[in-house]
Amino acid sequence: MAHIELVGLEKRFGEARALAGVSLDIEEGVLAAILGPSGCGKTTLLRVVAGLERPGAGRVRVAGEDITDLAPERRGLGMMFQSYALLPHMTVAENLRFPLRMQRLGDRRQQAEKVDWALELVQLGGMASRYPRQLSGGQQQRVALARALIAGPRVLLLDEPLSNLDAQLRKDMQLELIELHRQLRLTTLLVTHDQEEALSLADVVVLMRAGGVEQTGTPRAIYEQPATPFAAEFLGAANLLEVDARPAEGGGWRVTLAPGVSLPVSAPADPRAGKRTLMLRQEDMVVMAGPVAGGVEAELGTVAFQGATCRAVVRLAGHRLRVVAPSAALAGLESGRRVYLEWPEGRALLL
């Protein structure tokens, strides 16, 4: 267990800049999710921490110790690979014992006990003598996780740990990972491109874009208070509208969507008046058939039924908004009719 400090990390691959000065501070015992689209440098960041890539500049410190120039095998980290990287010529038990053997941790008997403990931890009791290819994807995933944990690493690195599982299994494993993290309290870096996974697993989300850190914060903060249009768009689809925003009399702010259509919003952190981007989350908007006080008039476009909710397009003063609403709320409303939109105070955010 240890506190991770990354200072000004840079990495180039030929012309491409994979890391453009990344600095991060991950507190001891925190599970941090590195989130971003493919090619944003998140996997490179993880590999730099693991020692598999050498950074062009910057330092990596774990528990105050500078490990930037240490070979990967001397860092005492546990890493789980996206492809699991189970050694195909070794059984499950041999795979689990491998880090203990390499690091000369304990004698044979102690190692065997540790292997049993790890198998128990990930509920693979009867699988010790199987070969990786005789296991299902979910079982392989558990072996890989157990192998990353078995040597008692200071830091756990997870590279897209759940991306090779099908949807249902992924949901189950998310809960198990949370459980495991509560139990072991290991400082963990988890790389993922799946915003939902990041939000549900992490204590801290680090959003990356084009080799840099876009925003860092708790899942709730980063979801509700995205700092940039990119952050807003990447963490759950949002409607981004170009609007004219300025302070209104009486303290609040008003945005003008189109000539004659203006709405109150809460005061932004950045008090620039003029052209701004307004974020409206799809699921925050309420669609109603009849007029309400504070509601805006709009026209309902295409509606796609998807079970509990419907996705719909709503045209508002020349803007095209995507909306997700409970199916019951849209029942009986056909496209082309007039509807009224409303959203809770404070959920319309100026970026």
Added chain:
Amino acid sequence: MVGGVPLAAKAAAAVLVAACVTFMLVPLAVVVASSFSASEFLVFPPRGFSLRWYEEILGSREYTGAAWTSLRLAAVVTALSLLIGTAVAIALVRGRIPGTRTLVALFLSPLVLPTIIFGIGLLMVFSHYGDGPSFTALAVGHVVVTLPYVVRTVAAVLEGADPSVEEAARTMGANAWQRYWHVVIPQCRAGMLAGAFFAFNISFDEAVIALFLRVPGSETLPLTIYSKLEFSPDPSVAAASSVLIGLTVLLVVLMERALGIQSLTR
């Protein structure tokens, strides 16, 4: 793998590479060096510099005749091997025949059997049922040993190609000929090219079958060189050998241009 390659390993690798380059290339280099010798005898290091041995082989009916035989042989073998091998590869990859795995093993089996045994077998059969060794007999033998290369390279390329393109061609009304000409053959092209390089090279350089099926007076170039080596090598042999090396270099360069040589380790 980044970083952490120990200095000892790097040093060992450098020594190994140097040794490997020397060991692999020096035997070819000394042949080329000897061919420019000015002296009557094969000595090393060669004395003087001259092109007289090249003049000699160009003026010798024995060498030019042998080169012509080899060229004709390699051309015929390449064409036949390509035709038959491509058809086989298409059938094995795209066809729905029971026991395809067995058939694949069958078609690759000439690679496994020692050539000397096959060569003797051919000699016995052609002597027992025919008129003994001939150009035709030798060509047949070479087609058999080059066929697996063509089958393998074409099949490998075809396996990586999308089979639904063929089906798409059918839905668009292509008949069998059109389908082969416009879809299947173009899909095989890279494999056919590689197979042709191998077939030509093997047939041109092969000496074992050529030795058993030799027709006195019209031997292939490698065999002419072999006979000289057995009895009285002089620098003309080096010149003829250098021509063979030059041809190989040319083929390797062409192959690299056409296909990229790195693909050979995959």
Added chain:
Amino acid sequence: MSRRESWLLLTPGLALLVLAFFFPVAHLLVRSVVAGDLGGEWTLTGEHYARFFVDGYYLSVVERTLRLSLIITVACVLFGFPIAYLMVHGGPRLRFWLIVVTILPLMTSVVVRTFGWLVILGRGGLLATVLDGLGLAGRSFTLMHTETGIVLAMVQVLLPFMALTVAGVMHGIDPRLGEAARTMGCGFFGVLRHVVVPLSIPGIVSGSLLVFALSISSFITPGLVGGVRLPVLASSIYQQVLGTLDWPFAAAQSVLLLLAAFAVIAPYAALVRRRDLAA
């Protein structure tokens, strides 16, 4: 593709294979156990084989053949493995040149390569000149007509087969496996020992089989370098066929050569198959 179409494409190749490959090999097998004229009077016999086994000369030839082939195979593994490793893991330039260095000799006629070795190993050849210059041996030093000479020349001829076969298998090893081993506390040599070598074994095995089969049956290089005083089985067969024209005896020796090859290859191959099934 219809079944008829498939068979139509397959027929020329199949006909060629049966008539020009399996039939000649079968003919050779029959020749080895038959006495008399195949077209007329003939009887089954084991006399050609018996002749081989009662003559100590032939047994010593077999012993030399197997011993040299084994040494050649081991040498090819020892040098071929690191070359293959560099072919796969070296920088792009190194990789390119290593491939050229192995492909070029591989594609050059065996006759030409052996000729090169004659120039190097002979009396007053390159090796003697170099050793003389270093003061290690006289100009008359020669490795011609020695087993060392045969091994040297054969390893150069066969090394590309080993290197390329092993490199082919190594290419298929997921680089993440090595990286994973590193994060688990394994150094560079540890990765070689615990990951690269075990996973390359299929390549090493098939490369060895190939090299062994080729070296046990080659006679051009051993014949020219070793000369008549160091005959191997294949050069003895060649003598029988083109020299003394004793074809039935040559056929029997050919079959024995095949059997010897199988005797070595079969348990080896079985071992690999068992490994494959286990994993």
